[in-house]
Amino acid sequence: MQGIDEVWSALRDSLRGNSSEAMWSAGLGSLRLVDYQNDELIISAPNQIQLLRVQQRYLPLITEHAQQLLGASVTVSLTVGDEGPREIERDVVTVEPDVPSSRVMSSDRPLRLDPRMTFDTFVVGSSNQLARSAAFAAAETPGRAYNPLLMYGNSGLGKTHLLHAIGNYVQENYPYRKVLYVSTETFLNDFIRAIQTRTQLALHERYREVDVLLIDDIQFMESRGETFHEEIFHTYNTLHSEGKQIVLTSDRSPRDLAGLQERFRSRLLQGLVTHIDQPDLETRIAILRSKSEAEGITLPNDVTEWIAHRVRDNIRELEGSITMLRAFSNLHQVPISLELAQKHLTGLGHEHVILKPETIVKAVADFYGLDVNDVLGSKRLRPLVQARHVAMYLIRDLLDNYSYPMIARIFDGRNHTTVISAVEKIKEQITLNVELLTQINTLTQQLQGEM
DSSP states (O other): TTTTTHHHHHHHHHHTTSOOHHHHHHHHGEEEEEEEEEEEEEEEEEEEEHHHHHHHHHHHEEEEHHHHHHOOTTTEEEESSSSSBBBOOOOSSOOOOOGGGGGGOSSSOOOOTTTTOSSTTTTTOTTTTTHHHHHHHHHSTTTTTTSEEEOOOOOTSHHHHHHHHHHHHHHOOOOSSSSEEEEEEHHHHHHHHHHHHOOHHHHHHHHSOOOEEEOGGGGGTTOOOOOHHHHHHHHHHHHHHHTTTEEEEEEEEEGGOOOSSSSHHHHHSEEEEEOOOOOOHHHHHHHHHHHHHTTOOOOOHHHHHHHHOOOOOOHHHHHHHHHHHHHHHHHHOOOOOOOHHHHHHHTOOOOOOOOOOOHHHHHHHHHHTTOHHHHHHHOOOOHHHHHHHHHHHHHHHHTTTTHHHHHHHHHTOOHHHHHHHHHHHHHHHHTTTTTHHHHHHHHHHHTTTOO
8 A cells, every 4th residue: 555654654753753752762662563454553562571561551642643644443453573574764864984893892783974964954043043053163163163062952952963963064074084973872881881891992992082072862871870970071081182072962951960970060061051942933834844845745834834833842743744744645645735734633732741750659659559758758668669669660761851860869869879770670570570560551551641
């Protein structure tokens, strides 16, 4: 059937734009399309645990979005394993140049610069003008203009695009300069691997012998151990002292990243820290027009304005709406119109209630028939400890912006390592204990219903 690959791509985009990072990494992001026929969408999960998690947590969400896309008669079935050929390549493949493996501590999945994320394709508005100008200056004169440069703001506002744009510009205009783009998670994984295999020298060669270092999402450094923070600090010092360019992104200002080493935070604040805000209406319209032009789609003005008025705070959702409309148009063989958009993009831009830690703690306490103060306190009775660990796990799982130190402060000022241990313990238990997994899935569904 025509457009099925595009429908799967659109369904993933729709789910991605309406789920948290925790939901995506917990199961939604690992799904693959197996088949679609007779109004049945068959989707596979990588293993039985993921299947149960998705079935109990996310199947209603997947079904809702699938029915918006394909019609109310569509059903969704889940299976285990890679039983079909359809894993749709994402529009954005998230960057480092190829280097000889003999001298590099490479990750399992090295990142690559996306050639489509350039300064030319970045739509500038009042919300991001300073960040774009600073990023371009850093790319044009690496190590001289703004060093370090840190861009912060909510997810989906263009921070990663600017990191890629810097890397692409430097590689095109200064091909002799070495560029490395990594996520904080990649850096951490490389660090752990280097410690385990005693290859710290290779780690230093990879990170300290570059001309431009681009690190995404440094808020995830907060909960890491002191040894990792030492590695980050010395890497920064080595590069900065040699005049090498360092650019980082975060969801918060360094002033609000309490889990970072104070001396590292102070170094970041010595450079340029710039905020990327939500795009205004004019910028949102420009983004939609730019995306539709790049996709070769004719988007009527009334459709553009309707989407721009509904989606206010996430560029990914704006761009995902174009992909979805293209899929609907191809699937049903009709032109894109306001009627088509209003019919099929009904969930676009809906406001959600912000879930708070105290709501999660109360839900856990009520679920287990316990007092909230006991869950938050220090009593060591076994039922209390288990409920406390579940609450810590759910806060970490459902609230992207809460680091381990922040969660520790909620629970009677505990050390953040206690929270890490609790979360890891629950992660291990739910792979072995189906009853506990069911309890957590029930709580998650209840809490997500309040979001």
